[in-house]
Amino acid sequence: NAGVTQTPKFQVLKTGQSMTLQCAQDMNHEYMSWYRQDPGMGLRLIHYSVGAGITDQGEVPNGYNVSRSTTEDFPLRLLSAAPSQTSVYFCASRRDFNTGELFFGEGSRLTVL
Amino acid sequence: GENVEQHPSTLSVQEGDSAVIKCTYSDSASNYFPWYKQELGKRPQLIIDIRSNVGEKKDQRIAVTLNKTAKHFSLHITETQPEDSAVYFCAAPNGNTGNQFYFGTGTSLTVIP
Secondary structure: OOOEEEEOOEEEEOOOOOEEEEEEEOOOOOEEEEEEEOOOOOEEEEEEEEEOOEEEEOOOOOOEEEOOOOOOEOOEEEOOOOHHHOEEEEEEEEOOOOOOOOEEOOOEEEEEO | OOOOEEEOOEEEEEOOOOEEEEEEOOOOOOOEEEEEEEOOOOOOEEEEEEEOOOOEEEEOOEEEEEEOOOOEEEEEEOOOOHHHOEEEEEEEEOOOOOOOEEEOOOEEEEEEO
């Protein structure tokens, strides 16, 4: 099993550019989520999904879009990148509501100039 | 939403000593409390968790205690080893649905050989 796979691992963008961070899991998990990690601020939830076709906002959703057309994939779109979006992004999944463990991807380091 | 506070932000211990990290949460309906370990440059990984129907859980050198009345939970690492050096995060879900995990800001643990 590959688990949770994120691409790309590193990306540099210019202010105003758009991009998509890809996330895929092969564990048939219903729940998927995106976090950003900034120094001294822990992990903050951006968006999450409890199943195909269902998404919702987390703590810090502004500037990001998500969709969930299949159980396996949960891409995160930056619509118009800003320097404040420089961060490390983690995708995470878990089987369902009663199974608490989050399985994280390896992370994507994004720099916005 | 849930508010999770974690202390201390940094902790240095001598090899063989114990380390304790504490977290408080605000949502009295939260019922699941995990701890994640993140080594430098790696993804967070679950090391231990506890549900609200128990007060303590142990797994070899690590243990978690929960005080629901006071709304705090703690991670205890005994007989620390250099490989325990990492950043540790506590988390708690929003009580109503458990769909959003709120993380503490992390504790950087250094074990000095």
